[in-house]
Amino acid sequence: MPPQIWTTRRPSASSTTTTPPCVYFISPAEERDAVQKKTFTKWVNSHLARVSCRIADLYNDLRDGYMLTRLLEVLSGEMLPRPTRGRMRIHCLENVDKALQFLKEQRVHLENVGSHDIVDGNHRLTLGLIWTIILRFQIQGIKIECDDNRETRSAKDALLLWCQMKTPKLNINLYGLAFNALIHRHRPDLIEFHKLIRSNATHNLQQAFNIAEQNLGLTKLLDPEDVNTENPDEKSIITYVVSYYHYFSKMKALRVEGKRVGKVLDSAIDGQKMIDRYEALASELLEWIEKTIGIISNQKFANSLTGVQQQLQAFTTYCTIEKPIKFQEKGNLEVLLFTIQSKLRANNQKPYVPHEGKLISDINKAWERLEKAEHERGVALRQELIRQEKLELLAQRFDHKTTMRQAWLNENQRLVSQDNFGYDLPAVEAAMKKHEAIEADISSYEERIGVVVELAGEMETEGYYDIRRISARKENILGQWSLLKELVVGRKARLEKNLALQKTFQDMVYMIDWMEDMQVQLLSKDFGKHLLEVDDLLQKHSLQEADITVQAERVQTLNTAALKFTTIEGYQPCDPQVICNRVNHVSTCLEELKQLAAKRHSELEESQHLWAFFQEVEESEAWIREKSSILAAQTCGKDLSSVLRLLQKHKTLAGELLAHRSLLQQTMKKGKQILMEKSFGTGGIQERIMEVKGEWKRLEDQAAQRLGHLQEALNFFQFSTETDDLLAWLQDAYRLVSSEDFGHDEYSTQSLLKKHRGVREAVDKHRLHVVTLRKHMVALPLHYRELDEVQSRMGEAEQLYTEVAEVAVLRQQWLHDALAVYLMFSEVNACEVWIDEKEQWLNKMEVPERLEDVEVIAHRFESLDQEMNSLMGRILDVNQIVQQLLDSGHPSSTEVRGCQDHLNSRWNRIVEMVEQKKDHLDSVLRLQNYLLECAEIKSQIQEKRKAIDATQYVGSDLGGVLALQRRLSTMEGALAVLEPKLLHLQQEAEELAISHPAKAMEVLEPFEGISVEWEELKRTLQGCEDSLMVAGRLQQFIQDLDSFLTWLVQTQTAAASDELPNALEEAERLINRHAALKEEIGRYEEDYERLQAVNELLEAEEAPLPYAALQQWLQKLDVGWNKLLEMWESRREVLVQAHIFHLFLRDVKQAEAFLNNQESALAHVELPATVETVEAAIKKHKDFTTTMELNLHRIKAVIEAGESLISQSNIYSDRIRERVDTLANRGNQNRELAQQWLERLNGQWGLQRLLQDCHELGDWVAEKMLMARDTSRDETQKLHKKWLKHQAFMAELAQNKEWLEKIEREGQQLIQEKPELGPVVRRKLGEIHECWQDLESTTQAKARQLFEANRADLLVQSYTSLDHQLHQLEGQLGYVDQGQDLTSVNKQLKKLQTMECQMEEWYKEVGELQVAAASVPQQGQVMDTVSERQSAVETRIVRLIEPLKERRRILLASKEVHQVGRDLEDEILWVQERLPAATSQEHGSSLQAVQQLMKKNQTLQRELQGHRARVEDVLERANVIASIRSPQADCVRAGLEQLSRLWGLLWAETERRQLVLDAMYQAQQYYFDTAEVEAWLSEQELHMMNEEKGKDEPSTLQLLKKHLVLEQTIEDYAETIGLLSQQCRQLLEMGHPDSEQISKRQCQMDRLYVSLKDLVEERKSRLEQQYWLYQLNREVDELEQWIAEREVVASSPELGQDFEHVTILQEKFTEFASETGSLGQERVTAVNQMVDELIDYGHADAATIAEWKDGVNEAWADLLELMETRAQMLAASHQLHKFFTDCREVLAQIDDKQRRLPEVRARQGGTANTSTLQRLMQSFEHDIQLLVTQVRQLQESAGQLRTIYAGQKAEAIAGREQEVMHCWKELLTSCEECRVQITTATDKLRFFGVVRDQIMWMDSIISQIGTGDNPSFNIVLFSGPCLPWWVTLCSSPSLSAFPPAI
Secondary structure (H helix, E strand, O other): OOHHHOOOOOOOHHHOOOOOOOOOOOOHHHHHHHHHHHHHHHHHHHHHHHHOOOOOOHHHHOOOOHHHHHHHHHHHOOOOOOOOOOOOHHHHHHHHHHHHHHHHHOOOOOOOOOHHHHHOOOHHHHHHHHHHHHHHHHHOOOEEEOOOOOOEEEHHHHHHHHHHHHOOOOOOOOHHHHHHHHHHHHOOOOOOHHHOOOOOHHHHHHHHHHHHHHOOOOOOOOOHHHHOOOOOOHHHHHHHHHHHHHHHHHHHHHHHHHHHHHHHHHHHHHHHHHHHHHHHHHHHHHHHHHHHHHHHOOOOOOOOHHHHHHHHHHHHHHHHHHHHHHHHHHHHHHHHHHHHHHHHHHOOOOOOOOOOOOOHHHHHHHHHHHHHHHHHHHHHHHHHHHHHHHHHHHHHHHHHHHHHHHHHHHHHHHHOOOOOOOOOHHHHHHHHHHHHHHHHHHHHHHHHHHHHHHHHHHHHHHOOOOHHHHHHHHHHHHHHHHHHHHHHHHHHHHHHHHHHHHHHHHHHHHHHHHHHHHHHHHOOOOOOOOHHHHHHHHHHHHHHHHHHHHHHHHHHHHHHHHHHOOOOOOOOOEOHHHHHHHHHHHHHHHHHHHHHHHHHHHHHHHHHHHHHHHHHHHHHHHHHHHHHHHHHHOOOOOOHHHHHHHHHHHHHHHHHHHHHHHHHHHHHHHHHHHHHHOOOOOOOHHHHHHHHHHHHHHHHHHHHHHHHHHHHHHHHHHHHHHHHHHHHHHHHHHHHHOOOOOOOOHHHHHHHHHHHHHHHHHHHHHHHHHHHHHHHHHOOOHHHHOOHHHHHHHHHHHHHHHHHHHHHHHHHHHHHHHHHHHHHHHHHHHHHHHHHHHHHHHHHOOOOOOHHHHHHHHHHHHHHHHHHHHHHHHHHHHHHHHHHHHHOOOOOHHHHHHHHHHHHHHHHHHHHHHHHHHHHHHHHHHHHHHHHHHHHHHHHHHHHHHHHHHOOOOOOOHHHHHHHHHHHHHHHHHHHHHHHHHHHHHHHHHHHHHHOHHHHHHHHHHHHHHHHHHHHHHHHHHHHHHHHHHHHHHHHHHHHHHHHHHHHHHHHHHHOOOOOOOOHHHHHHHHHHHHHHHHHHHHHHHHHHHHHHHHHHHHHOOOOOOHHHHHHHHHHHHHHHHHHHHHHHHHHHHHHHHHHHHHHHHHHHHHHHHHHHHHHHHHOOOOOOOHHHHHHHHHHHHHHHHHHHHHHHHHHHHHHHHHHHHHOOOOOHHHHHHHHHHHHHHHHHHHHHHHHHHHHHHHHHHHHHHHHHHHHHHHHHHHHHHHHHOOOOHHHOOHHHHHHHHHHHHHHHHHHHHHHHHHHHHHHHHHHHOHHHHHHHHHHHHHHHHHHHHHHHHHHHHHHHHHOOOOHHHHHHHHHHHHHHHHHHHHHOOOOOOOOOHHHHHHHHHHHHHHHHHHHHHHHHHHHHHHHHHHOOOOOHHHHHHHHHHHHHHHHHHHHHHHHHHHHHHHHHHHHHHHHHHHHHHHHHHHHHHHHHHHOOOOOOOHHHHHHHHHHHHHHHHHHHHHHHHHHHHHHHHHHHHOOOOHHHHHHHHHHHHHHHHHHHHHHHHHHHHHHHHHHHHHHHHHHHHHHHHHHHHHHHHHHOOOOOOOOHHHHHHHHHHHHHHHHHHHHOHHHHHHHHHHHHHHHHHOOOOHHHHHHHHHHHHHHHHHHHHHHHHHHHHHHHHHHHHHHHHHHHHHHHHHHHHHHHHOOOOOOOOHHHHHHHHHHHHHHHHHHHHHHHHHHHHHHHHHHHHHHHOOOOHHHHHHHHHHHHHHHHHHHHHHHHHHHHHHHHHHHHHHHHHHHHHHHHHHHHHHHHHHHHHHHHHOOOHHHHHHHHHHHHHHHHHHHHHHHHHHHHHHHHHHHOOOHHHHHHHHHHHHHHHHHHHHHHHHHHHHHHHHHHHHHHHHHHHHHHHHHHHHHHHHHHHHOOOOOOOOOOOOOOOOOHHHHHHOOHHHHHOOOOO
16 A cells, blocks of 8 residues: 555645634544544454443543453453452542553553543543554554565554555555555455546545455444545554454465365364274274183193193194284284374374273283283193193102112111121221111112102192002002111111220220330430420420320220220120220329329429520520620711611610510529529539629610710711701802892782792791701700811801891892882873873863753763772872882982872872863853753743642542542652752852852842742642542541441351351361451451541541541441451351361271271181191281280370360260260270180190190000001011110100100199190090000010020121131231331321221220120020130230231331431422522512512512421421431431521522612612603603694683693602602612712703703793783784774764754764773773783784784774764764754744734734733844844854855755845834834823823812712621531432441
8 A cells, every 4th residue: 555545744834824713623633533533443342342342432431441451351362450340530540550550561651641541531642542552452563574675664664565565566646446456455356456446536445445344344444534535544544454454464374274174174084084993993802802811711621631732732723823813903903093193193182082991001901811811821731731741750750669669678678687797896897887888878768768758749649540559559668668777777786886895995905005115215314415405305205294194085085985885784795894904904004104204204394494594694695795796896977877877776775685684684583593492413503693794784884885975976966967957048048038130020029029028938937947056056065066167057057047037138128119119100100191191181171051061071070080089099009109118218219209299290280170170160060950950840830730720629529539639649749859959949049149140140030930930839739738638538438437347247247157067178178268267357457457547537637527427337346346356266166176076086987997897806706726726816816916906095095085175175075975985995895805815815725735745645656556566577587686676665765755744744734724624634634644554564565575585696606707807917917018108108007007996996896795795694505605706806806916016116117217308308399499589690670670579589588487497397307317327317317417508598598689689679769760750851841842832812821821730740840859869869878889870860860850940931931922912912803893893883974864863963972982082092002001011021923013003003093083074074964954953943933923923913902001012012022132143143154054065055054044034034024013003002002091091080070079978988798608518528429329337
């Protein structure tokens, strides 16, 4: 649409015409308001139609705010606060405020629109509000981008652009075609655009509006005549076009949405089909699953292996064929559901949820049940198949095993029935071993028998069909197995007795031989010739005594064991008399041996004491001589370290002396004791004691003297060392403090000062060292203290310290002075630079007259004050520094003083200049501000007065009163703000009049006008306040009282409710509701107090009020309020009690549930019939009792709670008492029942346990009775075996007798505790006792039968076997072999030991046989044979004892010789293996190698130390054998000598090698540390030689930081270098063989370190320079970029479109220029300073830096030039536009004067007052006179501008000047004509006035002459009734709105 749709033409000033007063025309503004009202009304109704609302009058219907709120809700789509109900003005204001507040929240700017304006129906502001809403909610969001420049336009321009875009080919100026074109563009079917006629605009508009309303649904906001006018309303047309825009935009969106809906419908149909398919498939799958589960859940299987196999085959077919197909269907079903859900989710539809039972989870659960049933079926089938197969295998295994076990049992029963033991120890042992083998075989076979029984039991358990046959075979096997075990036990007992007796006899023989050998050794007279020999003899004798003790114990054991065989009953292996004889012989030999051993031991101890004393004395003398020689040979040392080593050695020696003193004292005591005992060989003991004491005394004196000398030497050398250290440090410190370097600038001086402080602190700390050293010198011995060296060194140290301290103080002062000078000069330079800049600025500055320019200058002075304050502080610092320098007498005091004076003088000058400028500026600024404030305050007072005049109270409603009060309160606040301003303004006027006498009248005249306006305003305001105050208070009070009483009645009704809860939830709900009611009462309490306070305030008013009515209602209010509080408290108490009661009922229900469970459990109990069930019942009952006790505590808590409620007088006390009593009774009953049942269970448990024990004992007695009566197997056994078996049976009976007695005791106890169980217990005990007596009688009868059986055959057989074995042993002893080596000897000894063991066993067997023979009756031929065999065996045994002893002695001696030879060879070989390692010349070439060698050598030393005892033992044994003269001893002596020599050599070489390795370790450690240090230094040197400087500033800064850290690390590394140097000196002092190489390495390392430090400094310098360069580059780049940005602004061609625009541009540019000048100059100065510093420092890139500096300065100069040029251009533009503006203003004033002339002429014709005409004319001429100055200034400006501009601008200037002069001349002409007319009229009027006065005077004189009466005056006073205003107000109809209560 073309822009003419809403463009309006403003009429020019020349087109204004005066209309006759009789005709009234509608102005364009009123016509526009009418159109807007109609359009906006329709627009509002179009939106309110959505909520079924409508307005008729836009101005009136929006006043209540309701429709406005609804409109905003519809437009914003948000809920606004609910409108306040009521039609009063206050309600309307509140609703409109809510709407306006919402608009403010939506960031809608409302210009001068308030709620009272809308409520008052202000037409202009109401239309403005609706237009603002239209802009915000309809037009603001319209933004369209252009295709050409991509610029975004908004609001009106965007809407215009949209119309042009929609009608691109339409180039017309008619609105009708434009609207039709828009409709045709979007709906070509509605309009035939080509048939429209351009000239018929009204028809076109009507057609377009009708089609839009009928077909598009767009409300017809405009009529054709509203548009088809010369000046259509722009806002109305925009509002209507916006509706087109939104409709067509929405139409396009609807088309897109239609396509989307079609797609959605298609998708929904497909989804429904998929859902149906899913439902069908799910139903089929679930049906199949349920059917299959029913089939496979059948667990009935065939009772055969073949049938089970067939069922398993069918199940496998199902799992592999049928189930996978269904599983695939299940997966497809899940995929189908997922597809359905995905499509629905993609379409934002409600997710599909299958019907109950057809969910995927349901199908999965069904499938899980199917798989579970399938798994159970498969497992059951497999288990059944395995069970059938297992039964078949078990039957086969059982048959095979029973056949094998039957044959084995028969064979072993035959074998163990024979008793052929033999008659000697070897034979018996052989028989025992054979029996053990048989027994072991039988024991191992028990498992096999158990396997047969297990197989049978397992088949029986599994229900095998042929179980009877299996059981029969099992019983047969078990019977034979029991018989075999009985036979084995009897045979083993007999064998053990024979074997034990023969072993005892053999041990006795051995013992007698050993005792004979020991007697020979104890009778020896050799007591030793020296201590070692005596010790050896004593050691051997101790071993002999130990052997005797051990053998005595053994003899006792043998005798006891032998005598046992004389007392045993039954089978005896030997004659008891033989045993007793042998025991007595062994005991006699042992007693003799003990007496001999004791005698020899005492003799050997006496010899040992004597020789030990002599040896100790000799050792003490040798030790004393050795220590004396050591003390005499040592010196006092040459230095401190040697003295310390000597002291340490002396301390060690003193410790040795102290330890040896006690040893010597003990030795002396031993000698005296020997003298007292008077033993043999005591001669010379006393002399030796005296000699030793004398030597010891001399040794102690020598040690004390040596210690004193060493201590004195230590003090001297310590003093020397400390003096040397102190002098070295003082010399270094003196070099530091005497340095001439005081720095070349501030930074270097600060660094030197910081280092010097550290030196000063160190000097102060060393003061204590000097004092301590002086004390140390005084404490030295005299011969050391008098040495010249000591005195001179001490004096030198003190003098040097004094010099260092003095020089340090001087240097610190010099450094401080230098630093102060550098600081002062830098500060002075900075201050002078600033002063230069400001002096130039002040000299150039001129104070303007305009207020704006004055404020700019004042703002600059404010910033100047801040800068001056900062500079003044710096100048004070400079003065202070200078004063300090002068006071200290600095060498440069003259220069410093001159610099200070120069700076102070310049500062004083600049301060005076600034003060002068500021005074002038303040004067001008105060005057301008004063005039401006006068004008502003006067206009404000006039506005306030108009507002107060418009504020009138016209009604009696509270809303009006409140509105007026709000306005007046706002007005009072504004006046309160103005009053101090007036006082200040008056004071300001007086001061300005004094300071500016020339302008005093100009200053005081505005204030006088303000004072008059102010007094009138206050009088008006006071009158309004007095009339509204009391009315507002009373109306507000009555309204608040009404609302409060209404609420009070409602709340009392709620609080008086008598509703009681019936459940806990209801009680809680009522309590919560009652608490909410309390909160509501609390909220209204403030209202109550406020009503009371308002009442008191109204009483204080002097106006007449209805006090009686108010007091009556207030009393009712107090009563109602107090009653409400009482009702609430009462109701709360009732509800709380009800709530507690229901809580109690809840706990009671829980307690009753516990009691019900207990009663149910106690009512369904039965007594069990077995021990296990009784124990389980008791345990269960205890658990029940525990639970009951826990519940009892809860029940007690409930009862206590009930009692508490009763005591508190609860309203439900009766019901609570009833429930409490019921709970207590039921709880007591349950406890009694539980206790009774527990007692019954305990009694039942005792009875059942007794019955069980009786049953077990009865079964055992029955079993033993069968064994005692069974004689079927006794016939096949021998008599002896029968007797043994029966003895074991009787022993078993005796043991189990206690079992019977225990049962009887338990039975009697049970009868006492439970008398009711007595008959049952007595009957059972009687049965058991009777069975036991039968068993005992049967057993005794059988024992008597077996006791007299014959055992002679056994004795004959045993003696024959024993004699044969003794014959074999005698043959073996005939050949004697001593053995050729240790192995053969050991074999012979082992063989001999076996023979001896056999003899002992045979001896025991003979004894057993003798005992057995003694028990046999002494008669018959068999007894003779036994005696003959017995004597032959005993004779052979005695004959074999001596050969065995001799053979053992020979073998032991041969073993000892061979063993010693073997040990010597082993030790020699061991030493030879380690000797090469000890003598090795390899000392290692590296630290690791040396450490390994040291570790190996230390290991070898520890190994030698541990092996030393072994070697000494071997040598000792070899010495013993070497003393014997025999061929074997020669070899032993040779080995002894070789071993002694090699052992000593190995020990010495090991010690020597350790010393050599220690020295090599120190050297290699030094080499290793040196290599590491050199490697580290080389690595750091390479790092320092790196040329990396960083690519940018951050990387360079990072490198610099790393370098500083590395530099500190290198500084710290000096300590490591020092440690290595110290280590080097130690090695050189030790005289290490590699001293020269060590010294070279140390020098090389020192050179490397010094070189590295130089490289560090160089690299640090390079990095710092690079970092400074990057910093400068960054500053330069930023400054150049900043200058470029400022150049863009400074070079802008924009010079303003009018005077206001150019003024704004000039102000902005002035601010820009000020900011740019100050900030830019600072930055440029800083950059130049950085550049100068880097160039002075000698930077490598100084040329580049200089170029950067030149570039920056040139850019800055260019910027300043551009700024100056633009300032000039803006000033010229400002002057030009000001000229044009002044021309317009002068023309306007001239035009105004021209318009006022007709008014003057009109008054001239209608007035008769000449003074008025003259005053009017004078005022007009005065205004003309003011214009004269302006016209002249205008002419001058035009003349100046014509000289500057040429061309079109010059012509424009001349044209405007001519126009002004032409109008001015016309004005002057008209004014002259008017003045002449007024003068003429004035003269005329003056003449008429004089005539009239004369006539009136003459008439009065004539009247007086004619009447002669005196005149009188009558004054009538009018008065009328005056009623109080509040009476009228109270009687107004508005009170009818109050409730009847009022």
